[in-house]
């Protein structure tokens with residue numbers, strides 16, 4: 001009998017968790033978008049472009065990925081904020097995305113060294129994942145010049161010595 005009740009209790013406690021993580025019906029994602037999801041995850045784009053991703057050990061639902069962040073990256077050149085990629089990619093064409101990734105602006109805290117080396121087929125998969133998710137969130141704050149103290153949280157990104 002007590003076994004019966006503890007089982008019941010376990011089900012009652014687990015149900016909300018199962019509903020949130022296990023039982024939701026996944027919407028069908030095309031194969032290349034699925035690969036884009038994997039690439040985004042292993043390339044570490046969420047680390048900066050998804051709020052709280054690092055703090056929560058990566059447990060952020062994917063519908064909230066890549067919406068940009070108000071956590072600034074500050075160095076001698078000023079403070080910049082991780083771009084909202086959900087808005088950016090969803091308003092450009094796939095080919096515009098390829099050429100942007102090929103010619104990343106240099107000398108920002110962004111991984112501008114990595115993106116131009118990513119194979120075109122992978123950049124396209126990334127684009128298809130981000131457009132599958134669709135636009136979400138607000139634009140990241142505008143960059144600040146060096147002499148302006150950010151009113152947001154920020155990381156001292158440092159300068160090479």
Ligand code: HEC
Nearest residue numbers: 043044045047048073080081082083105108109110111143
């Ligand atoms: C170390 C933190 C960090 C990581 C990791 C990171 N980004 Fe960024 N990203 C930024 C910041 C900060 C900016 C804003 C840079 C600026 O305004 O100068 C940015 C800007 C961008 C932009 C806009 C560039 C432009 O010229 O406007 C793109 C596109 C981008 N990131 C894509 C990515 C992708 C794809 C990944 C994964 C491969 C990634 N980022 C990983 C911090 C990061």
